[in-house]
Amino acid sequence: MRRLDLRQGWVATGGVLALALGLAAGGADDARGGERGKPHPQRARNVVLLVGDGLGIGARDAIRLATVGHDGTLAMDQLRYAGWTRTDSADPDEAVTDSAASATAFATGVRTYNGAVGVDADGRPVTSLLEHATALRRSTGLVTTAQVTDATPGAFGAHVADRADQSEIARQLVEESRPHVVLGGGEDWWYPEGDEGAYPDDPDDPRPEVSRSTLGNLVDLAVDNGYTYVSTPQELAATDAGRILGLFANEEMFEQAPEGQGDEYAPVVPLRTMTQKALDVLSADRDGFFLLVEEEGIDEMAHANNAGLAIRAGQAFDETVALVRDFAAQRRDTLVVVVGDHETGGLAVENLDPDDESGDGASTSPEVLQSGEDGPFDIAGSTLTFTVDWTTSGHTGGATPLTAQGPGAEELARTQHSTDVFATILAAMRHGRG
Template structure:
């Protein structure tokens, strides 16, 4: 079991059970030991690594008859990125004959995202991220614990046991559901200060970059980003575990708060907090919406790749663009597309890195669909929203656009069916060692299996 207050580090147990259904799951992480102890781990790593060939190919080398292993694994999550959102981004940015960087990856498939929640049929980000991070289906709101609340080993922890460097990059709070599922274990995703504490005292990723400074400082300590009590959503410091930035610095993190500080640091362990909460303002059009991160996702990702690639054993990196999801919740197609463009620019950067560093597995996937987004022709007779309503939840759902199809005279609109998540499968593209195993229909737990194997993890 886990001492939720102590600086413990996880050790794999031997009690795996089937995890595809909701009733029996991998219980995984049963034994924890003090960080002061000494643990001998026999990793059984493959004797040879699969080599990725520039241009998207890969060798067929396999260690000891098993699946190919990768030196580096980069998982890029477009939060809320369904197939229609991906096509809206394509049409608006590169046109019908263009190709997104995420669509240029060699292998393509899709993922089912059902959680094991006993009440809700559609997943939230926490349960979905837990499935990708641990191979376990769990209830909505859970962060890398199973339905009984037992912590389960994450890909980040598998990577650390393979002596690889690790990193988390997001435009959300660094303690939000998706990054949290790779670096922490809590029963409730809202416990963000506990997630931050576990980053600092338990899992210690080498690089942590994003927003969410409010969860690191206690009430009354504004930190580097002034609090805004007039914001419709509270933006005030609220750490329940004291000054977690000071504790991070005490264990070796270089704390940076601006793009200039991020560029200047030469540390191998970085905590970058660049906003109070998310690195944007999610709202319907004209109601305070903004997507202008002070440090773009591509900039944060480039720094993480630079730092993590210094490790001789390779690395695992989680990159998340949260803006697609949050803007879709607000039925704000213009900024959902802009966030998607930022995501694709980041994927292009990661692809370039992979081409220059053979043996890098790159996977791009959505954790769920948001908004029930549909791409439609411009048609004034086909407006599904109630333009006469004054109810915000109704008025924000009217069609957005028209948007111009890049490189043409054509236009399209974006229509919405909800401000919530939907149960549609999400597209996945990948290249590198083991990527061919993802060219299928699968559950997000199956994606975990491939990434764990690529990291040289225990089968």
């Protein structure tokens, strides 16, 4: 069949039909919000969104220097397209986002107030990417080293006005949004007071680690709703269930604290292992899947100004990205997106300089004393070192780097708001042609 060339005004065999089909397709694209004549990419049958909580550019570079060095490349930096995201929330009182508002923007495409999970600024539920995937008859999953009911996974699978309402998030996960795979920590929000579950509470922990479900035994509720519950690495490895709830810590899957003050990053089940299980389960669906993977440790260790364990958590995150890249390399229909939801700590990589110690040594404020310099850390493959300088123990408003590959990924190679990331992923799931 020869092409229809409008500039020369001739029609070859089958050309009229080709033109008619092209106009029909263009009209359909316009109805979907596309541009007439602009081809859509191959549809993303599978989507894996990997969120490094607190992963700003400074943290990303510190992880790179400490793990692969000047001449190395992180797995997350080997994805084909790169851009960055602005993360401003729509909070009326605070200029910088929290994880709940940021996750809601990524999950639903709507800016909202800090603390909101899956609801807009008026408290109304907004449909998430996970719920869109379900409507497209795809399997879904949530994997995190935080509580599975924390702000980021919560925004994809629930709708509550206050992120603290984690038992209600748990209920909505197993009764309403029903992801096929839910893996992470936070069993305290699933068991009522007095029922410790598989991971005993620590009375010596300065944070209140106690079972606190306000809605009864939600693990039993999950089982009643068709979930297989697992709480150990062995049980996770052994199950071949198609719907799994796995809780592997009473709170987060690590201990966030300043260095030497009870800090630990040693998840019972590593993020990479949980993600592999999720891929094994979800990829059995011929219609495809949507999977959210979150590494919470970067953010929490940055809140504690603990650069060593922030880097360790970042390394675990990058190992997980490598796993997903390998999975996607065998499938042209898989969109992989790696992004930070916000920056934490005002982390800066600096040369070692004893005369450049920031902070006020005379201060009695724990935050001021904590927000100094951390290190030195070896740069892999060299004799050089670097330090990490912290400016705060909170979030900052810095944009976060994004890398991606797969169907629709080229649309993310720009500066954008996190709500635009939602729109691009949804378009790739819904409108692409493969």
